Amino acid sequence: MVNVYIKDLCKKFGRVEAVKDFDLEVKSGEFFVLLGPSGSGKSTVLNCIAGIIKPTKGEIWISDKLVVSTEKGLYVPPQERNLGMVFQDFALYPHMSVFDNITFPLKVRKFPENEIRMRAEQIAGILGIKHLLNRKPGQLSGGEKQRVGLARALIRNPPLLLMDEPLSNLDAKLRVLMRVELKRIQREFKTTVIYVTHDQVEALSMGDRIGIMSAGTLQQVGEPTEIYEKPINTFVAGFIGSPPMNMFNCTLTDLERGVLECDFGKYVLPKSVTEAIFMKAVKELILGVRPEHVKVISSQMPGAIEAKLIHVEKLGRELIAHLKIEESKITSIISPEVYSSLKETVWIIFDENKIHVFNKSSGQVIV
Amino acid sequence: MNKASLVVYTALTILAFMYFLPFWSVLTTALKSDIEVRMTIPIVPPSNPTTTPLLKAFELMKQGLVNSLLFTSFATIFSSLIGSVNGFMLSKVKFKHSDTVFLALSVGIFIPYHAVVIPLITVTSKAGIYNSILGMTIVHTTYGIPICTLFFKNFFDELPESILNAARIDGAGDFTIYKRIALPLSWPAFIITGVFQFTSIWNDFLFGVVLTKGSNQPASVVLANLLGTTAAEWNVQMAGTFIYALPVVAVYLLLGKYLIRGYLAGAIKG
Numbered sequence A: 001m002v003n004v005y006i007k008d009l010c011k012k013f014g015r016v017e018a019v020k021d022f023d024l025e026v027k028s029g030e031f032f033v034l035l036g037p038s039g040s041g042k043s044t045v046l047n048c049i050a051g052i053i054k055p056t057k058g059e060i061w062i063s064d065k066l067v068v069s070t071e072k073g074l075y076v077p078p079q080e081r082n083l084g085m086v087f088q089d090f091a092l093y094p095h096m097s098v099f100d101n102i103t104f105p106l107k108v109r110k111f112p113e114n115e116i117r118m119r120a121e122q123i124a125g126i127l128g129i130k131h132l133l134n135r136k137p138g139q140l141s142g143g144e145k146q147r148v149g150l151a152r153a154l155i156r157n158p159p160l161l162l163m164d165e166p167l168s169n170l171d172a173k174l175r176v177l178m179r180v181e182l183k184r185i186q187r188e189f190k191t192t193v194i195y196v197t198h199d200q201v202e203a204l205s206m207g208d209r210i211g212i213m214s215a216g217t218l219q220q221v222g223e224p225t226e227i228y229e230k231p232i233n234t235f236v237a238g239f240i241g242s243p244p245m246n247m248f249n250c251t252l253t254d255l256e257r258g259v260l261e262c263d264f265g266k267y268v269l270p271k272s273v274t275e276a277i278f279m280k281a282v283k284e285l286i287l288g289v290r291p292e293h294v295k296v297i298s299s300q301m302p303g304a305i306e307a308k309l310i311h312v313e314k315l316g317r318e319l320i321a322h323l324k325i326e327e328s329k330i331t332s333i334i335s336p337e338v339y340s341s342l343k344e345t346v347w348i349i350f351d352e353n354k355i356h357v358f359n360k361s362s363g364q365v366i367v
Numbered sequence B: 001m002n003k004a005s006l007v008v009y010t011a012l013t014i015l016a017f018m019y020f021l022p023f024w025s026v027l028t029t030a031l032k033s034d035i036e037v038r039m040t041i042p043i044v045p046p047s048n049p050t051t052t053p054l055l056k057a058f059e060l061m062k063q064g065l066v067n068s069l070l071f072t073s074f075a076t077i078f079s080s081l082i083g084s085v086n087g088f089m090l091s092k093v094k095f096k097h098s099d100t101v102f103l104a105l106s107v108g109i110f111i112p113y114h115a116v117v118i119p120l121i122t123v124t125s126k127a128g129i130y131n132s133i134l135g136m137t138i139v140h141t142t143y144g145i146p147i148c149t150l151f152f153k154n155f156f157d158e159l160p161e162s163i164l165n166a167a168r169i170d171g172a173g174d175f176t177i178y179k180r181i182a183l184p185l186s187w188p189a190f191i192i193t194g195v196f197q198f199t200s201i202w203n204d205f206l207f208g209v210v211l212t213k214g215s216n217q218p219a220s221v222v223l224a225n226l227l228g229t230t231a232a233e234w235n236v237q238m239a240g241t242f243i244y245a246l247p248v249v250a251v252y253l254l255l256g257k258y259l260i261r262g263y264l265a266g267a268i269k270g
Helices: A042-050 A098-108 A113-127 A142-154 A172-189 A200-206 A224-229 A234-239 A271-280 A336-340 B003-030 B034-039 B052-093 B098-109 B113-127 B133-157 B161-169 B174-185 B187-203 B206-211 B219-229 B234-265
Strands: A004-013 A016-026 A031-035 A057-062 A065-069 A084-086 A160-164 A192-197 A209-214 A217-222 A246-254 A259-262 A265-268 A284-289 A294-297 A305-314 A319-325 A328-334 A345-350 A356-359
Touching: A004 A042, A016 A042, A016 A217, A031 A042, A031 A200, A042 A057, A042 A160, A042 A192, A042 B161, A084 A142, A084 B161, A098 A113, A098 A142, A098 B174, A113 A142, A113 A172, A142 A172, A160 A172, A172 A192, A172 A200, A192 A200, A200 A224, A209 A224, A209 A234, A217 A224, A217 A234, A234 A246, A234 A284, A234 A356, A246 A328, A259 A284, A271 A356, A294 A328, A319 A336, A319 A345, A328 A336, B003 B052, B003 B234, B034 B234, B052 B098, B052 B133, B052 B174, B052 B187, B052 B219, B052 B234, B098 B133, B113 B133, B113 B206, B133 B187, B133 B206, B161 B174, B187 B219, B187 B234, B206 B219, B219 B234
Parallel strands: A031 A192, A031 A209, A084 A160, A160 A192
Antiparallel strands: A004 A016, A004 A057, A057 A065, A209 A217, A246 A259, A246 A284, A259 A265, A284 A356, A294 A345, A305 A319, A305 A345, A319 A328
16 A cells, blocks of 8 residues: 655646646545546546656655656656556457466566466456456456456556546446445555546545546545535536536625525525625625425425426436526426425425535635 | 449459459460460460470579579568567657658658669678678668558557556566567568568569679569570460469468458457
């Protein structure tokens, strides 16, 4: 187990800044997930850690070893970084058998023959691929290839394991299985993992901590619940959660009483929120409410907003109600029981303790 | 079969027949006796087939064939190997100005043989390899490097970068990656390059005629002399032509199916 420390990392491809001002410390033994949409620079960060690409600026430490520093002109090639990596396309050597694939890292390092054999047996046992050792990668299914790729990355028992979207080429069912499997293997091997994905379900379910990236910069780092409950800006708020958070443009019209003029009409903020906004003296705001914090009722109540029920997605255990207030769209998660009592015209109430208020111009959170 | 395809097939059959006719004439003439050659037209099959012209032609061309086989084989192997290393470096390792190097090499493909003939004579004489099998091997190897490099670079461009990155992380240096991964994976490129090089070196006439004399001459030059010096011994000349074509035909027959697979290798991702 090692920790990884990245300081002020920048990477430019021509004129495009793929990563900028990136600072991060991954703790020893942690399962850290870098999450972001495609093109956000998360794979670039991973490749810089692996040594596959050289950063334009910055420093990376793996444990107490400096592996790259543009300032000191230092660059340790991937061969000497002592890490394992799993690739999205598995990157198996097509002309070698499974045995030769997973033992390649040992053969290159000239391990003795009997130790190679022993370790291969052991790792193949753990990953359940013992029966495949004589096959070629072309004869394997996606899930089997993934396990072989993982076995090859783990056979040297590296203190650091990098994974670049390892599950995105697998089918949905296998992905769920492998999520659990990967966590088990991480615990078993006691290795630090840095895991790159664009899938928020993977990130929330596997990550000890998550770092969210957008447009080359790290937006927020935190534990899954923290990221979900306290997004620090509109990007994180909109990116995490499915269906995404409802967001409305608002103008603060009455500072004293916390009255907002929103897309959908008037909304009065709770007192605690009003005080926080009062301190910031911002007028243009974005109001955010997660779908599960929008309560839908069938009859009018003080403070409830009238809405039209447009469509309901039935996902079994829960339903997603698509509603419209004037021209603004809003989604809510409701139970089947509630749904059966609803007519076309409904009333909605926001859970006051769970609303988010962002500064419209900066996108940063206020409350 | 509808009318349109009937027309197409008829036209294709005629064209195929016309394409085949010269080769057929070579074969028939090569098996005829001196007298029958003069009495009949070439396409008529021999009434009394004889191997005398073939044996005579082989006797005359023996040394030339050995010479050609030697330098063609060595030059094919060397130029393919060098092209393979070059292609790997230019495609996957990339170094400073590698694009410029590749551009310069590509220009080499378009230099006509004739433009370098006189300098070649001077250089090979000064190097002491003029009029030798070694000289022919070196000249053909060198001349084949650009095209071989191009073949291999195109092939390696198709190889996923992640395989090489995986190998780097697994601890392999550039040489190990080439030896253990790039080389074994590039057999389709070796087949294509090998067949191409073998055919073009075997068929080369110009370098042979200007860089060799007497017993060091390649088969192509010996064959031409056969045609020019012997007074209208058509059957022997055609027998010589037939013998001369055999190695290339053999290479195609032997490697034909791999050749097609090799051409397609880039198109089908494993």
